[in-house]
Amino acid sequence: MSRKTIDLYTFTTPNGRKPIIMLEEIDLPYTVHVVDITKGDQFQPEYVAINPNSKIPAIIDRETGLTIFESAAILIYLAQQSGKLLPTTQKEHFQVLEWLMFQIGGIGPIFGQFNHFKQHALEKIPYAIERYEKEIFRLYGVLDAQLAHHEYIAGDYSIADIATFPWIANAEIGGLTLVAYPHLQRWFELVGQRPAVQKGMAVKF
Known part of the structure; x- marks a missing residue:
């Protein structure tokens, strides 16, 4: 897997911590963009454009051009991209x-x-x-x-x-x-x- 940066939009909730753990496990560089849900950042138009459900987390993979929201979808995507932590059999x-x-x-x-x-x-x-x-x-x-x-x-x-x-x-x-x-x-x-x-x-x- 090539070295690339993932833009991670997240906050300190259980769901928000999942992609941080995953990115650390697969040793993939990432940039954190804080979406402070206590201040309503998730409802800002620029974030709704990333996640229409106004929830965290979400990622943008600049290499593939894909934007992915929902924590489980993010974990599956990163696992498939890295070939780690999701068996193929x-x-x-x-x-x-x-x-x-x-x-x-x-x-x-x-x-x-x-x-x-x-x-x-x-x-x-x-x-x-x-x-x-x-x-x-x-x-x-x-x-x-x-x-x-x-x-x-x-x-x-x-x-x-x-x-x-x-x-x-x-x-x-x-x-x-x-x-x-x-x-x-x-x-x-x-x-x-x-x-x-x-x-x-x-x-x-």
Whole structure:
């Protein structure tokens, strides 16, 4: 893979950290453009032109001319471009994609809604908090069962792990500990030792 610069538009949310970790893992140069979602930068016309959904992250690959938004799409693109962290054999390829979609369709939305109702909602609604907390623990259980038989989520370290780690870390910060999920705890500590993950999680804008 040739050395090229990726323009990364992101912020310090779990989704925003995924491409930073990925770019560090594949050792690809990138330039960060901060999209401060607390100030509404994501709604500025120049950013909407990059991501019509007004969310972060997004990338522009200046070499290929491609603009890509949605964190999972970015991870898949970078994996395919680099030939790393996404197997090419059919079975392993779709195992990684299964768990990537598990994060995108389950962990992200559920953890995000829990954080909203627990931390940011003007009115505390016990039913909503309890509902999403209960679902988080169910998802923890699914991951724990998978990790009882695999070192990483889909076998080898992959974009499925990169996608999932920042959300688990965010939940830990929010007080949802992994004490009752030893295999998930083991994985969390293992992935957290990777230099690329540490750098991606430490970035502050």
